[in-house]
Amino acid sequence: MKVIDQGVCAAKGFLAGACHCGIRKNQSKDDLALIYSQSLCQCAAVYTSNKVKAAPLKVTKKHLENGMAQAIIVNSGNANACNETEMESANREAQCAADFLKCEKENVIVASTGVIGQPLPISCIEENIQQIKLGNDQSFKASQAILTTDTIEKSIAVEFEINGVVCHMGGICKGSGMIHPNMGTMLAFITTDCNISSNLLEECLKENVKKTFNRISVDGDTSTNDMCVVMANGMALNAPVTKKTDSFTVFKQALRFVMEELAKKIAADGEGAGKFLTCTVKGAKTEQDAQTLAMSVCSSSLLKAAMFGSDANWGRVMCALGYAGVDFDPEMVDIYFKYKDQVIQCCKDGKALDFDEEKAKDILSQNEIEIISDLKQGDQQVSCWGCDLTYDYVKINGDYRT
């Protein structure tokens, strides 16, 4: 497997495009994107666990009942959630993409991101969609159009082999605030030309979500609009993957890599974030324990603020492990802070070590920090990803809607 360019257009037969349709006031920022496959795709998706679900998710869920899709339309600037006309707008958005792309409305996936509670100005989309110029080199433009408070576009693509046939897979995503397990306000769209059945595609997606997107946290808020979609058009012409053979394993690993890279990009670009945090728990009895503990550390506002201040406050790591609701012996825990090959241990067997504060400050002043908690009580290890809590997070979220 190797990393390649072109995001969602890396796989054969996929085109993308974007334009400014007018949902946003800022004309220099695109707000409408399309992803299109030249042939019908096997398709799977996962959605927010929030009880409040936006209309685009409801429409998409219906359209994916048969596991098939051909296009994705995404608007930013408005979540199309909690407003009187949301269902009508989401249906018109799908219809509008279908008309433009000359495909069936039922094969269109709809996604929206932005402010909740304001009617979507659907006519902007209907009147301007024809400005979009689709191309197999337009993934970057599409990936920029779907951003909200994100500061950088997020995409990745890989090449891998199934039984000697070269396949491609690529993805783009957005997400910055409202990021927490079970899908934060994030949208992720993944395309592949691998030939794989939709039930295996779905199984693969669901398992990988648990180990990738559900292991990031920016602020503990889970949004109404999140979804992760994967489309497979089979144009690589590999022998179809329909059983759990080695080919399936290869595909699953490729998908996990793409999803993990996208997830980390979201965590690193968390609203206001200055530092990317990897919270690793090792020596746990079970993988679930390790994940729960790592997420607890990764989600602690106090620890996140300490990382912002480059303060080796390992007591807050102990504290966050302690309230995670997992059974472990605090008196066996070792805690380390790490940047590349520099490591410092601050806590051994649950007690303070007399560590070098200067060295700790050096490590914590970097923009990528790993926080390692070794429970020494088993052999399971999980890393979760997050970011520091900064003045800018407060600033961005104190005045997002207006």
Added chain:
Amino acid sequence: MKVIDQGVCAAKGFLAGACHCGIRKNQSKDDLALIYSQSLCQCAAVYTSNKVKAAPLKVTKKHLENGMAQAIIVNSGNANACNETEMESANREAQCAADFLKCEKENVIVASTGVIGQPLPISCIEENIQQIKLGNDQSFKASQAILTTDTIEKSIAVEFEINGVVCHMGGICKGSGMIHPNMGTMLAFITTDCNISSNLLEECLKENVKKTFNRISVDGDTSTNDMCVVMANGMALNAPVTKKTDSFTVFKQALRFVMEELAKKIAADGEGAGKFLTCTVKGAKTEQDAQTLAMSVCSSSLLKAAMFGSDANWGRVMCALGYAGVDFDPEMVDIYFKYKDQVIQCCKDGKALDFDEEKAKDILSQNEIEIISDLKQGDQQVSCWGCDLTYDYVKINGDYRT
């Protein structure tokens, strides 16, 4: 029942005092406090649910096995948690108070608050405790000595009648960061001269904690050192409360009032807080549903940042209700923002209303805001208390330890 002065010294036979013993570098800030009853008390306590428990809690728990106590020693500036000598230090702290007060070590409660992981300089306490001048007018001084990042001292007292006999109850507490249900870094000490059995005292305390201290949130972190203690010395000479009669109800209400006032003071003084938030959920099917939903709103970083920015972003209220894990119909929810007698409705039946943004801004610019979510699906109502998320929270916690 009426509110009176003198905090923990309001009840007959209780003395308090404090001094600067040297744990803190700042000599103008006291760091050691005592609360003492002239006679032995019935006593009950609740502790942090954190798996990592500091030594003072372990010592206190042991000393309270018989439900009796006579004194409380509290130091600030050091949590006496996660260090090699914590158990020895906590025991010496109790012994030192016992020697000074001429009571049994087993009747001394020990509490500590401050940074985790550094050895407690116990000799500071042993060498300077004799500087404390106990008095029945020293509650204010004691309440100041137990503060850490708190900006104001927190105390309350009330007078109530049990069968025609006047009783008194008062409390002091501290807590600012690491505040979340199941006891955040908070210490609360309540004294009463009411004559009540320790088993009823404990029952009363446990039930009231659920409805008071467990309904506040500052940052979602639960600390290693929290405890809430109530001591009853019986010096009001009322007929003993030993059964669940009307007298018990009166006592329980007084305790709930004291605990709720202390809890609200903690929420209002949340680290960096500029605004006190009351998050009310009404029309819920069960009290537990209402509490879970209200706490979810109260804990949302996004909503807290919006309140800081005086932004009527009710979509974040919907969103926080939605991910609370409670079953309700989002399409029946009404949302209001309120300050005193000014109210504005922003959402009706789960959909946006076209509300007056100017009026909303006026309400949200106040320093006490109520956020009301009416589910219209039952008759249960719960309020939880919290504060906004500000630049100062980040500042305080980015550089607390150093």
